[in-house]
Amino acid sequence: MLEISTVNNTHSKSIIDLILNIQQKEFNVPITIEDQPDLLQIDDFYFAKGGSFWGAFINGELVGTIALVKFDEKSGAIRKMFVKKEFRGKEHNIAQKLLETLISYCNENGIDELYLGTVSILKAALRFYERNHFTIINKESLPAKFPLMSADNVFCYLNITL
Template sequence: MELKIQPIGNSYSDQAIDLILNIQQKEFNIPVTLEDQPDLAAIEHFYHEKGGHFWGAFIEGELVGTIALLKFDKHAGAIRKMFVKKEFRGKELNIAQALLEVLISFCHENQINELYLGTITILKAAQRFYERNFFVSIEKEKLPPLFPLMSADNIFYHLSIH
């Protein structure tokens, strides 16, 4: 199984929506809808046009993971839409790690030095993943003023990359 990570845009919106909503709603019972996430139907507008990016992880042509960078300040971005399909998770394929590394490389190339993200209490594996990658937990009050808050998020992380 060969993993291919590539930038994706609006033409992949339907696949990204299927992947992400299934994980949010069916796997974790997070009360979030497509209407709560208009970015998924307009990837290029929400991410690319503002200096961020959106990537997909593919195995044999199937979208199995996503990660996005929402640039919200000259040198700062928020990680969004970090999801890997259940049957493709784990150290064997290391898809989440590969996605994060692609995003961090993009940050280096584009002078984005500060990364932030929000997640929710129930996503314990995600929290462990970010902590293994040197993200530090921060209080909501310490987030930059321009950080784009998501209503469901209640745990926040920061990483300085230089």
């Protein structure tokens, strides 16, 4: 049974294992834990600024993550949206449930605008965001305070008040 709950520094090891395996082994993205220090300081990086970090668990195993960086009064960035390969797709619907959890949090906390950066090779991820009404935007259209990740080369936007 799927359970989605907030995760924090106490979950760092399983979060890092999940994310690095997907980034490095599955998609060959040249990124390391050193490039993602936020994963070693989840409480300070996400929660302290008004964001959050969620994990999807099946029978106690972490199978997916999503995080929100609140970077402006009414704006947030989606980060760390990953689901283990064998748990992807409509059968489990984990990515959709993670995104809905994040959007509910935004609605409850006055965050109206969501942005995200991703990598162009993650074609299924881009299709997922487009199905959820995100619009692809130019890097130049990002707000000045948007927390850029060096690997990202595709950017999306969603106004969740519409």
